[in-house]
Amino acid sequence: MNARLWLSFVLRRLGASAAVVLILSFGIFGLLYIAPGSIVLTLLGTRPASPQTIAAVRAEYHLNQPFFIQYLHWLDNAVHGNLGTSIQSGGRVLPSIAARFPLTLEVVLYGSIIAVGAGIPLGIWAALRRGRGTDQVITAGAVAAVGAPSFAVGLLLLLVFAVDLNWFPVYGTGQGFFSTMWHLTLPALALGLASMGLIVRFTRAAMARELSQDYIVFAQARGLSRMQVTSYALRNSLVPVLTASGLILTSTLSATVMVETTFALPGLGTLLVNSVTFKDVPVVQAVALLLTLLITVINLLVDVTYALADPRILFTRHGE
């Protein structure tokens, strides 16, 4: 009974995710058509427009066939790892993405660790001192952090900690683990600050709700220590916070575009921005497809974690 519930839940979520990816892939393919000018010229880029090159491009993208058939050919290639050639560099798209992916992953993970590691304790602290000065300072700071754009924060961090205090390097990615950590600290901080603000607010709200439950009053009445009472509330409030952290990972993934540009880091984000500016559509499509897949997988994992923590989810249909 339980296994069947789980199976149907996971299948349902997988199906929904696959549908979303398909719809988005259609939109990503359609990017070719929203670029100004003819598609052939967009795909040729700076290459000379001779009859031969035009014919080659028309053949590669099946431009003589209807839109939907073009899309199917493109999707078939993409599924088999053929994401086309970059207009800007002339090289294959996939290897250049693979080369830049690790750095982006490092910054995103580092930033998320900072956000969760600092956000949860601050949120708990604020909830324990509700309505007092500490709470107000933390809550106000969290609101400011959520609203602050990562590139402006990054610039101020650079100014204070790299230019004025000289504690961190102004640019570069470093060699080896510790040097990389040192180089990526300011970008990770700029990236993690907004997520940290969100996690503080989530944690504070969840913790405050638990602390006002009857079982807490009962625990207090029985004379349990403050530590013990807090740990009861903590255990119950962390579930929603951890699942929220998963969703925050996806917003961090998009914020990394801004941070990488600010700190001139050669990751996926700067690749996307350069390609967008250059109208290098194949590269943009490939990066967008990769990010779509990543975000979908993260969302799926979040859903499953949530169901593990709160099995009642299994009984409800998604979106209700």
Added chain:
Amino acid sequence: MSVAEVSVLRSSEARQARWPAPLVVISLVIVALGFTAAIFSSIIVPNAEQENLLLGISQPSWHHVLGTDELGRDVLAMLIAGARTSVLGPLVIAVGSMVIGNIVGLISGYFGGWVDSLAMRWVDMMFSLPALLVAIVVTGIAGSSYAVALIVLIVLFSPGDARVVRGAVLDQRHRPYIEAARLSNLSSKRIMTLHLWPNIAPIALANGFLDFAFALVSLASLSFLGLGVGPGSPDWGRTLSNNMGLLQSNAWAAAAPGVAIILMAAAMNVLGDWVYERLEARGLEQ
């Protein structure tokens, strides 16, 4: 812990962390300054973009309070001139997405049925998209202009507003005053616009403040990447990226627009939050 202490704890738990009045006033002042600069910039600093190549980069001085940039343009004047695109653009986005969101949310919540489920599918779909990434890709590929950036952001923001408005409609739909209006044979259009909407407007307004803050940051992010506004525009995001290289010579040239964006966004967030808080407090009293 004594019984008295427990009861004190309980009563203070009911009290939310209120926004202290000074913070709300400061936020109001910041927002007022931003809008004044945006509306009257052509009167306050008519020659903001005037270059002074002989002067070049300079540190803050009596003549140039925040110094000058590479082309000898006054940083403070550029900041005021930049408010027009940086502050009025987000206003257009917030108003535009509120109009769409209110219409869709009202109809979807009031009528329910297939209209509702169709609209909510669309909202869910749009919600799963990382808005900023979509804006960067679409604005960049479709030929980057300020109007395209505004339209793309309105399309991306309206689903959130539709969801909030729909939620508020569902909350009101079965209240006696709506049922009374229905029994009096009033048209659906009349009920929605004259009876239902006035009770939802405050929530929509509070949401509009948060939209504005988010739109400000998104638009600034686009122009920071060189999308949306043209090169050489005094827009805050654009100025910031142009002057990134001046951190050693006149850091204010890059820091001032950055601080302006952060302050404006934070102030709007505080005001939006504060309006929500007032609404909640009013709800509790009823």
